[in-house]
Amino acid sequence: MNSFVMGRYVPYDSFIHRMDARAKIFSLILLMVAVFMGYSSWAMTFTMAGLAFIVILVLLMASHVGLGRLLKSLSSLWFMAIFLLVIYILVPHTSNWVAFYIGSYAIYWDSILEAAKILVRLILMIAITMVLTASTKPLDMTDAFEWFLAPLKWIGFPAHELAMILSIALRFIPTILEDVSRIMKAQASRGVDFEHGHILAKAKAMVSLIVPLFVSSFVRSEELADAMECRGYDPKAKRTKYRIEKFHIADLFETLFCAGFLALFIYVSVTNFNCYEAWWGLSVK
């Protein structure tokens, strides 16, 4: 069950935890854009990815996520890696930089590197998202989400309702996970084996989990709707907040740092800058 907990909020007191959720989301979006820049050569692509990785690693450490948890959540990525590699090998290339031959079929370096590039980007993306989810309370996240969508309210977009749905969904993830483990245990004591057995037995085992889960979730949602109505919940009403998010100077600096980071990446990308050529006069692919 621990794999579900990958993106869970963990209460530490780091500067990333204390950061304003809006600033944090915005900064992390900046970082994500930076990760997705394209560069003049392979060497530059991976150098910049390495640079981004160092920065993200520092953020991971600072938010107490740790490399271990990142690696754990990446454990299923090998399937993706093989899939990407196969796709890129089958796609034709313009370059003739051959890595090796399988029979008479040429495997190009470009396919391998392209697959590696996508994989590295994915890993960086996951790491960035983990920093966000591990250091931000779900409620703060939905508040920030609503704040970002606020301009859309002018054209009648139900920003508050959407934020409410999101916060309820987030709020109930741990509850439903608790349900899952409770039902799994109850069925396990009736002899269900969720881990072993052939595919048909596993499917049957899943049915014995999913049906009760649906039933209890429906019951719960109905109860929640009733409880909200009893307290006079009105999505259109103007409401006050218990906690008011304050945007501090530190948040501004942190956002500016990320913006500067993105600017550097954009500069390198747009000018086709190649540090190997410019600084050491090397010619690399």
Place this chain on the structure above:
Amino acid sequence: MSVKFTNVSYIYNRKSPFEYAALKDVNLDLPEGKFIALVGRTGSGKSTLIQNINALIVPTEGKVEIDDFVNSSNKKERSKDIKGLRRKVGLVFQFPEYQLFEETVEKDVAFGCKNLGDSKEEAMKKAHDALTKVGLDASFYERSPFELSGGEKRKVAIAGILAMSPKILIIDEPTAGLDPVASFETMSLFESIHKEGVTVILVTHDMNLVSAYAEVVVVLDNGKIADVTTPEKLFEEDLEKYSLETPLLYRTVKHLRAKGLNLDEKSIKDVATLAKAIKGAKR
């Protein structure tokens, strides 16, 4: 079927800020064939303890021996035959009605037996027997469990465990949310199963049930065994420290004695024997 805990500790969410020790170095021998009550305040580790008996969780430290099955923190020592254990130890969770999922009542009750390797006919026969035991007749067999009332659903869920004919039956708060008649019926059912020689372990907050049914009481406090005793001895003590409540019967006797009625406590088991004792008491 004896159950023996040796230095068992259990820690939830190890190595995270949520780390929490539910059991701390528990040593416990549960006698065979007894009606055992497991009591203690919320969060004292009762649920964790019973899940260790059924090998639903593995101890962080120490081992639990259930007959020849060993549930140990040491992987090499741990027994493999989990299905055999599940057949011997039946666990009825709190609000068991939430585990129903089949289209018909009889299929749901037979589900456990089929998982443990019984043939379809055998499982169905056991299911019908179990349904008769809990007081549901043949008209229920083909009905959907989801259209039953709450009390009937719980009976079906309990039948699902009884059908596996366990040697140890663990029940967690079986009367929670039931009306008085239904809770009396449920408890009578467990008592009759106990009379057939099954070890019953009852987890409860209701001291009236403990005084009425239990032979042995295990008191858990903050993850440790605070006491293993009989209901009579337990209720003489000050129960406030465990956040337990003295049952109505014992409170009545105490007040009567305080008013000067000389009652023979040993003979008092229920309301009828109390009335008898009052009649025969000397002022």
